[in-house]
Structure formats: structure tokens, C-alpha cells
Amino acid sequence: MDIADLGKRILAGERRALARAITLVESGRTDHRAQARQLIEDLRGHDRQALRIGLSGTPGVGKSTFIEGFGLMLTEQGLKVAVLAVDPSSARSGGSILGDKTRMERLSRERNAFIRPSPSQSHLGGVARRTREAADLCEAAGFDVILIETVGVGQSETMVADMSDLFLLLLAPAGGDELQGVKRGIMETADLILINKADGDLKTTATRTCADYAGALRLLRKRPQDPEGFPKALTVSAVELTGMGTAWAEMQQLTDWRRETGHFAARRAAQARHWFEAEVREGLLARLRREPVKGAMAALALQVEDGGISAVAAAEELLETYLGETREA
Known part of the structure; x- marks a missing residue:
């Protein structure tokens, strides 16, 4: 090649x-x-810089429908949109359905849109291990907006915030105990909370849910990267395409403020350092999966199973022998 x-x-x-x-x-x-x-x-x-938007949400909230409607709105404005959708992989077979492109049929036909589904494999955090590199490639290719869709919501699925400029949390109305359903961890990371399905019989419920989340956001500690009034909760309808323009205007307002105050560049720099450290950790773990470390680890594991050595002592012995660690360290 x-x-x-x-x-x-x-x-x-x-x-x-x-x-x-x-x-x-x-x-x-x-x-x-x-x-x-x-x-x-x-x-x-290269001097190209896209706006990277991470998006997560509860199962069945309509992430793909929202992304298609939102993406079509952006392409109609002349923007080039890339969608990196991460599908869950089977813990047994390792396979993925990769059906996001099928669910975004209209957007996939747009000349200014690019959709790439990827398997999560065994990687935790809601994104695939190489999603950040894929975003770098899309940025180099000249896309204006990159939408990164995670597997689904969870308290640990905030990794997408470490590779995006804005993080959107998509929630549904009438979901039971709303504030208990999505814990504080992911809410503290979100820049905008969008209550989807604000249409038909659910419109009133969506408005009430939005007010609940707006109140909850005011109780969170203010972040230095937010202007007054952020993060916000808004209602949208991916089916009726209502609220999309307002949400996009809020995203642009927040992005412009962060660029002017230096928070945008600082966030990108901090993310670069984060992923450097992540690559170092992954490299060390990869060494454990190769010989001779793999064989030594298996032998020590048998000794631990038989009670011949403690797990702590076996781990220290392996690290000292193959990774140059010392007990004093």
C-alpha cells in the first residue's frame, strides 16, 4: 500500500x-x-479543523434517527458531515451487526455525508479503540462536522468526551425515574442534554422532563469551560425535525465562546495528552499478550491457582522480570 x-x-x-x-x-x-x-x-x-460532536443516549432513544435528521439539516446548509457510529460487539462471537448505515438511509445517499459503522470489539467506554484516529482522518479529509455515536449510555461511557469538542446526551421522555436513570457521572460530562421524541402525546412529558434536567444541571458544580447558562437541556423531535436548529445554534454559541476564551484549543491539547497516555497503557498490556511474557504469566497463574504463591507476589515477580519494575517502585 x-x-x-x-x-x-x-x-x-x-x-x-x-x-x-x-x-x-x-x-x-x-x-x-x-x-x-x-x-x-x-x-x-494540516490546517483543517472539524467540529467533533460526541453523542450518547439510552437504548431506543432514537440516536440514529436524530443523527440522520441533524446530519441532513447540516448538509442542507452546505456543511460536510461524517458519522462514526460504534456498534456493540458480541461477547461470545465478537461479531457486530453494523446496522447504523442502514438506519440512516437518506443521509447515506447525501454527497456531503460519510457514514462509517465500526465494531466496539472488547473496548469499553462506548467507542472503538481507533475511533479517535478515524476522526483525525475525517478531519484531514475536509469534513466540517464529525458526529461520533457511542454504543449506548452508561456511567462509564464518557470516553467519547475525550475525543470530541462537544458532548451531547440524548434522552427520552417518560423514562421512569429520570434523574436516577442516568447518573451524575455522565451528566457532569454532557454539554447539552437533548430530550428527544418531543412530539405527539409525548410533547408535554418531554417538556416536563426537560425542566427536570434543567433543574438538575443547575445543582452541578460549574465547569470553567462553560459560559453562563451551560450546560443546557433542550427538547427536540428527530421525527418532526423540530428543535434541531435551536440545538445547532446553541452548539455554535458554545463552540465560539470556547474558541475565543482558549478553552477549545486547551481541550484538544489535553485530549492529545490523554490519548498518548492511553496508547502507552495499551502498549504495556499488549506486551503481556506476547511471548515470553504470555507463557510466564500462564505459569504463574497456575501457581496462584494451586496456592503456591499469592496473586500480589506473582504479579510483582512478573513485572520485575519482564517490565523492569522493582519492589521499591
Whole structure:
């Protein structure tokens, strides 16, 4: 594979080259990882910057319907939109349905839209391990807005906030104990809470739910990266396409304020450091999965099972032998 040529084609906005590059960065093969690193380095330094929007929500809230309606609204304004949708992988077979593109049929036909479903595999946090690199590629390809859809809501599924400029939390009305359903952890991370399905018989309920969340947000500690009034709770309808324009205006207002105050650049810099440290941790874990460490670990595990050595002592022995750790450290 000619990596230099692939990089030039991505910068020229070729969709096929972008799709091929994302496949490359998602591969776990050693030679592919080396090529992916070269590609990312070759593309580094371009002056393009997309608005990265992470989106999570409870199951059945209508994330795909919202993204399609929202994406179509943006493309009608002349913006280029990329959607990185992460599907859950089976814990047994490892397979994924990858049906997001099918659920966004109208958006997938738009010339200014690009949809890429990816399996989460065994990666926790609601996103795939290489989603951030895929976002980098989409940014290099000239997309204006990148929507990153997570597997689904959960208290630990805030990792998407570490790779996006804005984090949206999509919730449904009439969901029982609303404030208990989604805990404080993910609410503290959200920049906007959108109550979807604010139409028909649920419109009044959605308005009441929105007011409940607006009250709850006022109780949270104010974050330095927020202007007055943020984070906010708003109502939208992905079916009737109402509230989309208001939500987009709020996103632009928040983004403009963060750019002017330096919070936007600071957030990007902090994210770069976070993912550097994450890559170091993943690299150390990868060493445990290779010989001779893998065999030594299996042998020590048998000794732990038989009661010949404690788990703590076995772990320290393995680290001292293969990773250069010392007991004093």
C-alpha cells in the first residue's frame, strides 16, 4: 500500500481513500499498525479543523434517527458531515451487526455525508479503540462536522468526551425515574442534554422532563469551560425535525465562546495528552499478550491457582522480570 499516495487522496477528499484508511487504522495486524502510524504522521500538520460532536443516549432513544435528521439539516446548509457510529460487539462471537448505515438511509445517499459503522470489539467506554484516529482522518479529509455515536449510555461511557469538542446526551421522555436513570457521572460530562421524541402525546412529558434536567444541571458544580447558562437541556423531535436548529445554534454559541476564551484549543491539547497516555497503557498490556511474557504469566497463574504463591507476589515477580519494575517502585 502506497501510504504517501493514500494520504494525498485523503487530503483531496476522496471517500474511497478515507474508507480504506479507516479500515487500515482499525486493523490489529502489526504491519498495518506500522502503516497506520505512518499515515497519521503524514497527515499531521494540516490546517483543517472539524467540529467533533460526541453523542450518547439510552437504548431506543432514537440516536440514529436524530443523527440522520441533524446530519441532513447540516448538509442542507452546505456543511460536510461524517458519522462514526460504534456498534456493540458480541461477547461470545465478537461479531457486530453494523446496522447504523442502514438506519440512516437518506443521509447515506447525501454527497456531503460519510457514514462509517465500526465494531466496539472488547473496548469499553462506548467507542472503538481507533475511533479517535478515524476522526483525525475525517478531519484531514475536509469534513466540517464529525458526529461520533457511542454504543449506548452508561456511567462509564464518557470516553467519547475525550475525543470530541462537544458532548451531547440524548434522552427520552417518560423514562421512569429520570434523574436516577442516568447518573451524575455522565451528566457532569454532557454539554447539552437533548430530550428527544418531543412530539405527539409525548410533547408535554418531554417538556416536563426537560425542566427536570434543567433543574438538575443547575445543582452541578460549574465547569470553567462553560459560559453562563451551560450546560443546557433542550427538547427536540428527530421525527418532526423540530428543535434541531435551536440545538445547532446553541452548539455554535458554545463552540465560539470556547474558541475565543482558549478553552477549545486547551481541550484538544489535553485530549492529545490523554490519548498518548492511553496508547502507552495499551502498549504495556499488549506486551503481556506476547511471548515470553504470555507463557510466564500462564505459569504463574497456575501457581496462584494451586496456592503456591499469592496473586500480589506473582504479579510483582512478573513485572520485575519482564517490565523492569522493582519492589521499591
